[in-house]
Amino acid sequence: MSKRVGTEASFAIADAAILADVDVVAAYPITPQTHIVEHLSEVVADGELNAEFICVESEHSAMSACLGSAAAGARTFTATAGQGLELMHEVLYIASSMRLPIVMAVSNRALSGPLNVWGDHSDVMATRDCGWIQYFTENAQEVFDLSLCAFKIAEDPNVLFPVMVHMDGFNVSHVVEPLEMLEKDDIGDFIPPMNFPHPLDPNKPVTMGAFAPPVLYTECRKSQEEALRPSKQTIIKVWNEFGERFGRQYKPVETYKTEDADTLLIAIGSFTETATVAVDTLRAKGEKVGLVRMRLWRPFPFDELRDAVKDAEKLIVFDRCISYGGPGGPLCSEIKSALYGSKEQKPVVNFIGGLGGRDITPEQFEQMFSRGREIIDNNLDIQYETIGVRE
């Protein structure tokens, strides 16, 4: 029977790993992910999780050990944050191109310099194009539920891609919250046994990671892209099955009070919860405002986004990352390009804030709402504005 417990999101991940009967965890500590690795090594030490915990000497080796373990056919899990994710960078591309179903939790953290251990989305956005399935969670319950789903998605024979489960550093990772914890009996056959199709096995030798000359490389890349895009169908299918079995429903793009809204706030990650407070306040004042919460980041949910914004006139996008010298925040760029040339093309403004752990209040979302409308109504030529910065 499922039970209601109060726990930290970071700890809930270990419970998900136990339920998934993970075989190998290879990880290296970094704030704000430390509670995840510490707790995982505890449950392995206590025998609650029958796995090998490889206490590697760097994140580069963490992800590399994950490659080896997954290629051998073992269910493989890791977690990291910020600099750790960047140190893994080149290895991430190998995991996706070899179609290794590794699952990784990321406590999103700012990047140095200056050094900053707190939350923002600089780390995620720098790994946007690494070929992994990536989605966001906003609280401990979602972390738990969607980490479990990640194994089922990653290992689905129609998918076979690694999955990153993002949670905002501290704002989600370190918050103790009540959540509905599933147990072995509840899970049943939700997560089938790991069955990687061509593992490294002397009884059936395979060559993995042969190099591709120019006559083949394009085809390799293209086939990888063509496999990743339709994985969205499986992701939705798994989330729906989770909803049917356990009563909590997840969608690639979540909406809040968008039905009759003329203006939409759009954000990704935990600050969407703050934004709902602003939406309620503004609604009470008679404003027709709603909120779009992006959950699935890769593959990008084009249709779901277009559908979510179709009835609105103005979009205000909030980013927790700067693209230096670029068009603004990465989330906003993606939203603009997803809408450009489509029936749903409409004015979009961009605010950037919440960098390196700086808080964003509901009042600031209200500010973004009024200032955003002002920019659109007056047709001001502004690439983006920074919210909450001292001049």
Place this chain on the structure above:
Amino acid sequence: MNEQTLQKLKDGGELFSPGHRACIGCVEVLAVRQVCKALGKDTIIANATGCMEIVSSPLPTTNWMVPWIHTLFENTAAVASGIEAGLRAMKRKNRGPKQDVNVVAMGGDGATCDIGFQALSGAMERGHNFINVCFDNEAYMNTGIQRSSATPFGATTTTSPTGKNSIGQVTWKKDMPAIAAAHNIPYVATACPSYASDLAKKVKKAQETKGPSYLHIYSVCPTGWRSKPEMGIELGRMAVETGIFPLYEVENGQWRLTKTVKELKPIRDYIKAQGRFRHLTDDLIDEIQTKVTEKYEALLKKCGQ
């Protein structure tokens, strides 16, 4: 090694097939073949980026008849750690191969002594049951003969060129086997394909060792060393007989010469046979000779001789 074992090696099937794209006279690829043969088929190999990876695996072909994985340049020891841990965990849960499997990480001197140094140190320190093989051809050959920390003093490479102000490489070769031994792992050995049965014996020992083993294999590269392709085996002999590349093993902390040379041959012939040393003056050759003799004597001491 006796006749019987040699015969077995001769009869045993090849696990690295012909048709690879290595240069004529490449001894590194011969070393790979010898290692594979000695390992046998119950083996999984993680291979670093480098000559041996490139010559053996252009899609859609492969020379590997054992399961083989290449991912990156500097992470093979970590990949091998993951394979070994994965097999162990799966075995507990009645999955994966039933037999004992040799997990092997292999790479060049660049992959081992330089860029992959940390990953290797980590894997040895953690005590994974695996064999790390370094094929030492004394430079980054795959990318066009650039220096590594294993390039010998005085050698010219494309990034340690000779010039008005340069004699080529000005540093002495990093002592990687000693560094591996300093990790207190159960088995470390040097080997050379010119001594095939000694090499095979060491691979077998590494295989039987529980925990990490480190093999450092001298691998003549005629292309990078500017030596005659037909001279590879002879150069290997000269390297051992001059004391430039002594054959020894360190078993549970005990150092032992596996090929004793009564009287070291002078290094001059060895040096003169290679274009990479062509510019060296007699003084520099003498300097190298002094160093080689010193190092060899220090090794003898460690071996209690």
